[in-house]
Amino acid sequence: MIQFFHVYKAYPGDPPVLQDINLNVEKGEFVFLTGPSGAGKTTLLKLIFCGEKATKGQILVGGKNIARIRESAVPYLRRNIGVVFQDFKLLPHRSVADNVGFTLDVLGVPRPEAREKVLRMLKLVGLEHKANSLPLRLSGGEQQRVVIARALVNDPTILLADEPTGNLDPALTVEIMDLLTDINIRGTTVMVATHDATLLSRYQKRTVRLERGLIVSDEDGVKAARRMLV
Numbered sequence: 001m002i003q004f005f006h007v008y009k010a011y012p013g014d015p016p017v018l019q020d021i022n023l024n025v026e027k028g029e030f031v032f033l034t035g036p037s038g039a040g041k042t043t044l045l046k047l048i049f050c051g052e053k054a055t056k057g058q059i060l061v062g063g064k065n066i067a068r069i070r071e072s073a074v075p076y077l078r079r080n081i082g083v084v085f086q087d088f089k090l091l092p093h094r095s096v097a098d099n100v101g102f103t104l105d106v107l108g109v110p111r112p113e114a115r116e117k118v119l120r121m122l123k124l125v126g127l128e129h130k131a132n133s134l135p136l137r138l139s140g141g142e143q144q145r146v147v148i149a150r151a152l153v154n155d156p157t158i159l160l161a162d163e164p165t166g167n168l169d170p171a172l173t174v175e176i177m178d179l180l181t182d183i184n185i186r187g188t189t190v191m192v193a194t195h196d197a198t199l200l201s202r203y204q205k206r207t208v209r210l211e212r213g214l215i216v217s218d219e220d221g222v223k224a225a226r227r228m229l230v
């Protein structure tokens, strides 16, 4: 589903942010991406949805080489990828339903069909009763669930989440992680960047660790959780 072959990313004048990344994520997998601040987690996720371009190497997403993709083809790629990033904020003056349905509006999906999809997504994240509320009237955890519903409304095959529980207390963290696990069980390939060790040991998923732009380990869930305990 997602394959990296000898991928490098460097910004002009700086040492590489990612170096010789080789990674294979199968359809339906759940993968944690971890490592210290500045290790390159966000950058790696951005490469997958063409938020950044690789300097060198090949990246296949659903079999397509996206390192060489034309600018005009990027929106088509993104239809298959849901993104939960801190910098993609909710529109404060639009209702929860409008926020979730925004992409469908842009894509020209007919209103009744869009409405049905939005309600299905809000139900999935347990917020159908908040469809007409404004985002700021919701708790932090509820807002994050709206962000997840927005990322999923177009039925993407891949969900990328960058520190999705970053600002949440432990109870809400569990709520969001359970939701992501549920989405994964339904068939979506999920990648989550986090430096929260509690998440890694609690959820026991495949864990790829980055340090200074290099993959230093790639372990299945049980092994990764065991390592967290020593």
Ligand SMILES: Nc1ncnc2c1ncn2[C@@H]1O[C@H](COP(=O)(O)OP(=O)(O)OP(=O)(O)O)[C@@H](O)[C@H]1O
Residues within 6 Å of the ligand: 011, 014, 017, 035, 036, 037, 038, 039, 040, 041, 042, 043, 044, 195
């Ligand atoms: N647009 C940019 N221009 C120059 N350097 C950048 C740019 N974006 C990221 N970097 C650098 O790339 C490195 C990796 O950043 P990245 O955000 O991917 O790390 P991260 O592991 O996600 O960190 P954090 O956990 O703090 O979010 C950092 O040193 C950062 O300063």
